[in-house]
Amino acid sequence: MERVNWIWMNGEIVEWDKAVIHVMSPSLHYCVSVFEGIRAYWNGSKWLIFRLKDHIKRLYYSAKVYRLKIKYEMNNLINAIIEVIRKNNVESHIYIRPIIFRSLIDRKPSLRKSIEAPASIAIAIRTVKSILEDKEEFEKPRRYMISSWRRPSPNSLPMYVKCSANYANSALAMIEARESGFDGAIMLDHKGYISESTGANLFMIKNEKLITPPLSASILPGITRDTIIKLASDLNLEVVEKDICRAELYSADEVFICGTMAEVTPITQVDGIIYNDGKPGPITRKIAEYYYEVVMNKVPKYSDWITIVEKGS
Numbered sequence: 001m002e003r004v005n006w007i008w009m010n011g012e013i014v015e016w017d018k019a020v021i022h023v024m025s026p027s028l029h030y031c032v033s034v035f036e037g038i039r040a041y042w043n044g045s046k047w048l049i050f051r052l053k054d055h056i057k058r059l060y061y062s063a064k065v066y067r068l069k070i071k072y073e074m075n076n077l078i079n080a081i082i083e084v085i086r087k088n089n090v091e092s093h094i095y096i097r098p099i100i101f102r103s104l105i106d107r108k109p110s111l112r113k114s115i116e117a118p119a120s121i122a123i124a125i126r127t128v129k130s131i132l133e134d135k136e137e138f139e140k141p142r143r144y145m146i147s148s149w150r151r152p153s154p155n156s157l158p159m160y161v162k163c164s165a166n167y168a169n170s171a172l173a174m175i176e177a178r179e180s181g182f183d184g185a186i187m188l189d190h191k192g193y194i195s196e197s198t199g200a201n202l203f204m205i206k207n208e209k210l211i212t213p214p215l216s217a218s219i220l221p222g223i224t225r226d227t228i229i230k231l232a233s234d235l236n237l238e239v240v241e242k243d244i245c246r247a248e249l250y251s252a253d254e255v256f257i258c259g260t261m262a263e264v265t266p267i268t269q270v271d272g273i274i275y276n277d278g279k280p281g282p283i284t285r286k287i288a289e290y291y292y293e294v295v296m297n298k299v300p301k302y303s304d305w306i307t308i309v310e311k312g313s
């Protein structure tokens with residue numbers, strides 16, 4: 001796999017090893033950092049960034065909630081992302097990680113003092129694979145459990161924004177799942193309904209209908225979730241956003257999770273309940289195939305979602 005050597009940091013492209021922060025940084029101690037996960041698909045000659053503007057909008061919204069002061073316009077960050085992709089020049093699918101965090105002021109990781117300071121910003125990328133191009137990976141059994149860790153209530157932590165703090169909850173659920181012999185976890189919300197996985201939204205399919213928890217179920221409003229809701233209508237599939245109780249999830253015909261990293265990943269078992277004889281179901285397959293066509297810019301009506309990055313000179 002090709003190496004990524006360059007990171008954009010506070011307005012400059014720096015070498016990978018130089019993109020470091022101090023151990024006393026408030027964001028390391030108190031998790032006040034917000035970030036995005038964005039994918040660029042390599043089509044053999046260009047990178048196709050999927051829904052870049054929507055990711056950047058969510059990033060600015062997350063920063064607003066935590067009062068992180070970004071000294072760049074959205075367009076500047078978009079250009080910085082393009083610059084870092086071109087500079088690294090890796091001919092591969094890419095995962096792009098912009099992160100905005102509190103800067104260290106006066107040698108103290110102080111929550112109070114760091115509020116006013118301009119936030120620090122970094123944009124790193126790494127090469128990634130796509131499950132949509134890897135039949136073996138797609139077909140693999142995936143056994144999930146309902147975690148005993150709940151997603152925090154919306155009045156405890158805004159799970160609606162992509163803040164690092166939220167991922168301490170995901171980390172605990174992941175630890176429990178792995179230590180219990182499962183591949184991953186699904187969490188319930190504060191009311192006891194299905195919320196989402198540790199880093200992806202969830203859909204269940206029942207009687208050819210897609211059912212997904214509502215935004216009020218302590219989920220991150222996923223851009224992939226939104227994409228799938230739109231694509232479902234092209235496939236004449238009805239989508240219902242509603243609270244799902246645990247037993248209803250058990251009654252599904254198919255279950256999948258979705259996200260920028262997860263793309264469309266079939267879940268073949270939850271708590272030992274097996275779906276579709278342990279194979280990805282037909283509707284999951286149909287959605288995954290269509291999603292892949294869209295991200296590879298093969299569906300003209302969605303070409304507005306794609307930012308094409310040509311190789312630099």
Ligand code: PMP
Pocket residue numbers: 037196197198199200201219220221222223224225258259260261
């Ligand atoms: N939920 C969580 C907790 C996530 O971390 C992610 C990944 N960003 C998602 C859902 C899916 O969001 P998106 O489709 O925007 O990547």
